[in-house]
Amino acid sequence: MKTFNPSEDVDFVVIGSGAAGGVMAKQLALAGFSVVVLEQGGWGAYGHEQDYTKDELSNRFPTEQDALISNPKKHRNTFRRNVNEKAVAGTHNYGCVVGGGTVTYGASSWRHLPYEFDEASRFGTMAGTGIADWPLSYAELEPYYTQAEWEIGISGPNLKTPLIAPMSKPYPCPPLPLKSSGALMMKAAAKLNLTVTPNVAAIITEPMNGRSACINCGMCSGYGCQVKARSSSAVALLPFAVATGNCEIRVNSYVREINVDASGKATGVTYFDKADNNREVFQKAKCVVLCANGTESPRLLLMSKSNRFPQGLANSSGLVGKYLMAGNGGGAGGLFSDPLNEYKGCVTGAAVLSYVPNDVKGRGWYGGGRMTARGQQSPMQYGLAGPRNAPSWGAGYKKALIEQANRKLTMVNFISQLPLETNTVDLDPDVKDAWGLPALRITSTSHENDIKAIRFFIDKSVEILKAAGATEVWADQVNDSRGGSHARGTCRMGNDPKSSVANKYHRAHDVPNLFIIDGSSFVTGGRNHPTMTISALAYRCADHLVKAAKTGNVTI
Amino acid sequence: MSDSRRNFLLKSFSASSAAWLTANWPAQVAAAQKAQALGAFTFFSRAQAADVDAMAAQIYPTTDTPGAKEAQVIYFIDLALVTFAQDKQEIYTQGLTDLATKTGGKPLGSMPAADQIALLTSIEKTPFFRTVRDHTIMGMFSSPQHGGNFQKVGWKQIGFDDSLNFRAPFGAYDKA
Numbered sequence: 001m002k003t004f005n006p007s008e009d010v011d012f013v014v015i016g017s018g019a020a021g022g023v024m025a026k027q028l029a030l031a032g033f034s035v036v037v038l039e040q041g042g043w044g045a046y047g048h049e050q051d052y053t054k055d056e057l058s059n060r061f062p063t064e065q066d067a068l069i070s071n072p073k074k075h076r077n078t079f080r081r082n083v084n085e086k087a088v089a090g091t092h093n094y095g096c097v098v099g100g101g102t103v104t105y106g107a108s109s110w111r112h113l114p115y116e117f118d119e120a121s122r123f124g125t126m127a128g129t130g131i132a133d134w135p136l137s138y139a140e141l142e143p144y145y146t147q148a149e150w151e152i153g154i155s156g157p158n159l160k161t162p163l164i165a166p167m168s169k170p171y172p173c174p175p176l177p178l179k180s181s182g183a184l185m186m187k188a189a190a191k192l193n194l195t196v197t198p199n200v201a202a203i204i205t206e207p208m209n210g211r212s213a214c215i216n217c218g219m220c221s222g223y224g225c226q227v228k229a230r231s232s233s234a235v236a237l238l239p240f241a242v243a244t245g246n247c248e249i250r251v252n253s254y255v256r257e258i259n260v261d262a263s264g265k266a267t268g269v270t271y272f273d274k275a276d277n278n279r280e281v282f283q284k285a286k287c288v289v290l291c292a293n294g295t296e297s298p299r300l301l302l303m304s305k306s307n308r309f310p311q312g313l314a315n316s317s318g319l320v321g322k323y324l325m326a327g328n329g330g331g332a333g334g335l336f337s338d339p340l341n342e343y344k345g346c347v348t349g350a351a352v353l354s355y356v357p358n359d360v361k362g363r364g365w366y367g368g369g370r371m372t373a374r375g376q377q378s379p380m381q382y383g384l385a386g387p388r389n390a391p392s393w394g395a396g397y398k399k400a401l402i403e404q405a406n407r408k409l410t411m412v413n414f415i416s417q418l419p420l421e422t423n424t425v426d427l428d429p430d431v432k433d434a435w436g437l438p439a440l441r442i443t444s445t446s447h448e449n450d451i452k453a454i455r456f457f458i459d460k461s462v463e464i465l466k467a468a469g470a471t472e473v474w475a476d477q478v479n480d481s482r483g484g485s486h487a488r489g490t491c492r493m494g495n496d497p498k499s500s501v502a503n504k505y506h507r508a509h510d511v512p513n514l515f516i517i518d519g520s521s522f523v524t525g526g527r528n529h530p531t532m533t534i535s536a537l538a539y540r541c542a543d544h545l546v547k548a549a550k551t552g553n554v555t556i
Numbered sequence: 557m558s559d560s561r562r563n564f565l566l567k568s569f570s571a572s573s574a575a576w577l578t579a580n581w582p583a584q585v586a587a588a589q590k591a592q593a594l595g596a597f598t599f600f601s602r603a604q605a606a607d608v609d610a611m612a613a614q615i616y617p618t619t620d621t622p623g624a625k626e627a628q629v630i631y632f633i634d635l636a637l638v639t640f641a642q643d644k645q646e647i648y649t650q651g652l653t654d655l656a657t658k659t660g661g662k663p664l665g666s667m668p669a670a671d672q673i674a675l676l677t678s679i680e681k682t683p684f685f686r687t688v689r690d691h692t693i694m695g696m697f698s699s700p701q702h703g704g705n706f707q708k709v710g711w712k713q714i715g716f717d718d719s720l721n722f723r724a725p726f727g728a729y730d731k732a
Contacts, residue, residue: 180727
């Protein structure tokens with residue numbers, strides 16, 4: 001791998017190596033630019049993926065160098081429902097390894113629908129919310145979705161239905177197995193007239209680019225993939241960036257500030273080298289590309305205070321960190337008479353698409369959601385959580401645990417959430433992380449409309465599980481979100497610098513050579529399946545950046 | 557040979573090639589191997605091990621199928637407490653002292669089963685009991701390489717196949 005001296009003025013420094021950072025690194029390096037990718041996590045099993053553990057115990061208690069996900073005890077974060085509360089210790093975490101969250105995620109890869117890009121024009125705004133149009137249309141993004149799906153490797157059904165976005169090209173791979181959970185959804189669909197499809201996933205089902213098809217090992221979400229079937233940035237993108245000889249991936253590099261000069265241009269970034277006693281390093285760069293995720297990107301901008309930018313970098317609008325959509329869910333569980341064996345295969349078998357579209361008149365709330373059926377529980381996790389309606393230990397526990405094993409199915413739903421200015425990521429004034437930086441503070445309470453949406457999906461889940469023939473069904477409690485890996489909206493794009501942080505090409509309105517691409521770019525949240533759209537946005541941004549940089553000016 | 561000595565199976569450590577444990581806690585794993593080959597323990601005294609073993613046997617009892625005793629959960633816990641669960645040592649030390657007060661110093665396992673269950677029920681909300689409960693379940697259902705789940709008895713009971721390579725159909729409902 002090519003390496004650069006930090007004093008070398010590289011063309012691009014990319015902060016983060018996940019869904020967006022992987023695409024940016026690959027596209028910029030392929031175009032011939034020098035790129036340094038700074039990743040705060042370690043290598044994981046990059047390049048020797050067969051060494052990813054499938055052992056549940058060591059995956060649950062990883063040592064620091066083996067961890068794939070951030071540790072809230074070190075990456076301390078806090079949570080509160082509103083500004084009147086004192087924030088308490090939070091459990092928010094995210095992928096923290098080369099490849100970011102794509103190394104361990106469930107890999108659902110749904111496109112946003114055309115009507116999720118211009119919601120204000122189409123449906124109007126709603127008092128107290130930040131519903132706004134994106135500065136780009138679905139038609140503009142469509143070619144980049146296709147490019148992303150084919151380059152990264154997505155499997156899915158080829159359907160023509162208004163319930164999914166129109167595609168100019170089918171998916172490169174046929175879908176993953178439907179599983180018993182999916183078959184049961186099909187049974188319910190026949191009774192309730194629902195549209196159910198196999199899931200769309202960033203997991204390949206046929207060999208591709210030297211990677212193996214999925215072998216349905218089942219130790220999937222939360223684990224690294226041993227056969228490179230999951231199309232993480234670490235196997236689908238970054239090796240191609242490194243192979244150009246133009247790209248260095250630098251691990252254990254925890255960025256604490258994006259530096260600027262007196263004219264307000266970014267000059268590079270300052271990071272802690274976690275592997276070298278947290279030594280501070282300044283990496284010089286002509287252009288900074290921020291892809292640190294929907295919570296860490298705004299946090300880094302807010303930490304990058306200077307005389308010129310006293311309220312944080314790129315924050316003249318005051319909107320950095322605002323309009324957080326952390327991601328709402330809520331569903332139900334059921335038991336069936338025979339074993340589903342959901343522990344085999346990837347986490348999601350099928351999706352129920354019928355309630356994706358809006359139906360304000362019919363339902364009394366705005367938005368929609370995608371429902372998924374799953375029942376994956378690894379053995380220890382199943383034992384620790386324990387069986388339904390049983391004691392937590394003793395003979396009764398054991399009897400129920402054995403009887404209910406492999407018979408559970410859960411509806412896990414991905415539900416729209418309105419952007420509210422009051423839902424934020426900011427810097428906790430009292431708590432520091434393990435590196436002495438201000439802790440991430442999340443403030444979030446969903447709009448009343450969204451609580452109605454959660455209730456709707458809980459009720460629908462109960463109805464579907466009953467129609468599928470469950471012998472027992474239980475509804476989830478309504479749980480408003482508290483954080484998580486689907487954070488969106490915190491550096492929203494837009495045409496007006498007063499009401500957005502970055503322009504339609506992801507350039508920060510205030511800083512000509514700073515680009516922000518990840519979940520934070522979202523204006524509205526879609527149906528809470530963000531990754532495919534993050535990938536497509538990154539391909540589009542990279543296309544623009546390459547053209548602009550080749551003319552010698554990234555500030556266009 | 558004391559009673560408690562006879563109550564423990566001799567532990568064959570040949571399966572214990574857990575790379576994760578040996579890479580991170582080599583000295584502790586070596587000590588455990590040496591001790592357990594002699595029917596002894598690394599963290600626990602013989603008497604403590606007997607009490608924890610008795611607790612585990614009530615938490616996941618032997619019925620018509622094997623329980624925590626047959627799964628050798630006690631060896632899993634003993635190894636855990638000197639490796640990845642070192643932060644739980646104090647909970648055990650204090651918890652076992654408190655338990656001895658309640659039993660009047662008698663080994664828990666020497667009491668009638670109903671009395672053991674009653675005693676454990678009275679402490680089931682304590683951090684000590686909850687920790688032993690969780691560790692017992694982890695020892696039942698984690699890989700045998702960590703010391704418990706002997707001959708995969710736990711996995712067999714809950715129908716878990718650890719082949720890590722499957723073809724659909726997976727379950728009863730997706731059969732063609």
